[in-house]
Amino acid sequence: MNLLRAASTVSLLTLASRITGLARELLVATTFGASAWTDAFNVAFRIPNLLRRLFAEGAFSQAFVPILAESRERQGEEATRRLVDAVATVLGWALLVTCVLGVVAAPVLVYAIAAGLKQSPEGFEAAVVMTRWMFPYIGFMSLVALSAGILNTWKRFAVPAATPVLLNLAVIAAAWGLTPWLEAWGYPGIYALAAGVMLGGVLQLAVQVPALARIGMLPRLRSLRAAWGHDGVRRILLLMAPAVLGVAVAQVSLLINTQIASFLGEGRVSWLTYADRLMEFPTGLLGVALGVVLLPQLSAAQALNDSARYSALLDWGLRLVVLLALPSAVALLVFGLPLVSVLFHYGAFTDGDLRQTALALMGYGVGLVGLVAIKVLAPGFYARQDIRTPVRIAIVVLVLTQLMNLGFVPWLGHAGLALSIGVAALINATWLLVGLRRQGAYTPQPGWLRFLGQVVLATALLGGALAAAAHGLDWTALRQTPWARIGWMVACLGGAALLYFGALALTGVKLRQFARRA
Structure with missing residues (x-):
């Protein structure tokens, strides 16, 4: 299996997800x-999303995939099937209890995340109602995470990467189809988005079933007592304990930022959310794709004690991070306003919303390389079943993030919150890299200095071209001619990409060298 082709497949499907998400x-x-209505929806949706990242895609995946890969390599598929059944049984019961508690405790959860919504009683009540509607989404997505871990370990990357598209299509369909009906019945139209989220969760889980059946790994529920006694379940839970803490640290940072933003004034939560959605584009295409492909491969190399392959896989991932994330970060910094204008500057989205969202996007863009690098470096620890080291780093970085908020927010407002997260991501990634080097898990392969010089030179040319384009056109005025504005953006980004890869080719970078077989 060609790892670059696998990562490209995940990236292309993630691209489809991000396009439909935008x-x-x-x-x-x-x-x-x-x-206030969009703030309410964003807060309500953030609650199940927070738990999804905390327990499903976060701590659970970090603990489950290494144990699963080790079981498959050392014990065979029959033993691995029993492990999957046991994990699915325990997870299913835990999710049932969690969803019931979440629906009941919705007012407390909303207040804990965004107490500032109390300034608008209607907004707070809407957030509570939508939280109750959407809370079961965490159950569906946790089971999707279980399925994705299995399929990725079996090198079936396409279905897990494609399923997020269904959420976006469901929300779009619900917004178009349900909003007029809800408003006609006297309900806020924003509630249609919550209905779309739940429909998306059901659809995402449904498409996993045939994919799991094809590889003979469709989970079968067992008795809870037998499942709880399985050795693999206990090992996963032991690994999850520090993993939950590590992911919780990142989510606590997000919660603190949401609280601060909710007190800064109406619209701040939404500006940050729109900017974050744009940031998910490069982090998804690059970081998520690399992390999805690398974690099972690193876990398999660790299970076989193949340290040379382990280090080479990390080196390959880090070079791709530099090659693709560095120019993307520069593009966000110098071309952020045109991007936001083309994607969001229509209808009720005002000129002020445009400028404030662009500022937040620039803050996030500072840390893009770090955010993507973490997706490569953290699996380097998870595959070794060392989750404590990333957790310790994350806790210190959380404290640093809040200290930076004290300095940045009074000066930059909501954009200061984004900048704190960006700088913190760079610190986190650097610390993880140093940790892997000190453990001897990663040894850089020859040629790094030359490679960095080539990429920096090409990135400087790209940045200069995009900066000229950003200032040479009045992107706000082009709102009146949206198709012309879209055409200009495509031309600017396409030309900058040609300039970048042309400069790389002239300096001797051969993209074929990144093709790597598992």
């Missing part, structure tokens, strides 16, 4: 703008 956000922005 279409979803564009629909929300043009229909509802940045208001």
Whole structure:
């Protein structure tokens, strides 16, 4: 299996997810703008998303995939099937209890995340109602994470990478189809988005079933007592304990930022959310794709004690991070306003919303290389079943993030919150890299200095071209001619990409060298 081809497949499917996600956000922005209603939806959606990242895609995946890969390599598929059944049984019961508690405790959860919504009683009540509607989403997505871990370990990357598209399509369909009906019945139209989220969760889980059946790994529920006594379940839970803490640290940082933003004034939560959606584009295409492909391969190399392959896989991933994330970060910093204008600047989304979202995007863009690098470096620890080291680093970085908020927020407002996260991501990634080097898990292969020089030179040319394009056109005025604005953006980004890869080719970088077989 060619790892670059596998990562490219995940990236292309993630691209489809991000495009439909941006279409979803564009629909929300043009229909509802940045208001108390959108703040309410974003807060309500953040609660199940927080738990999804905390328990499903975060701690659970970090603990489950290494144990699963080790079981498959050392014990065979029959033993691995029993492990999957046991894990699915324990996870299913835990999710049932969690969802019931979440629906009951919705007012407390909303207040804990965004107490500032109390300034608008209607907004707070809407957030509570939508939290109750959407909380079961965590159950569906946790089971999707279980399925994705299995499929990725079997090198079936396509289905897990494609399923997020279904969420976006479901929300878009619900917004178009349900909003007029809800408003006609006297309900806020924003509630249609919550219904779309739940429909998306059901669809994402449904498409996993045939994919798991094809590889003979469709989970079968067992008795809870037998499942709880399985050795693999206990090992996963032991690994999850520090992993939950590590992911919780990142989510606590997000919660603190949401609280601060909710007190800064109406629309701040939404500006940060729109900017974050744009940031998910490069982090998803690059970081998520690399992490998905690398974690099972690193876990397999660790299970076989193949340290040379382990180090080479990390080196390959880090070179791709530099090659693709560095120019993307520069593009966000110098071309952020044109990007936001083309994607969101329509309907109820005002000129002020445009400028404030662009500022937040620039803050996030500072840390893009770090955010993507973490997706490569953290699996380097997870595959070794060392989750404590990333957790310790994350805790210190959380404290540093809040100290930076004290300095940045009074000066930059909501954009200071984004900048704190960006700088913290760079610190986190650097610390993880140093940790892997000190453990002897990663040894850089020859040629790094030359490679960095080539990429920096090409990135400087790209940045200069995009900066000239950003200042040479009045992107706000082009709102009146949206198709012309889209055409200009495509031409600018396409030309900058040609300039970048042309400069790399002239300096001797051969992209074929990144093709690597598992």
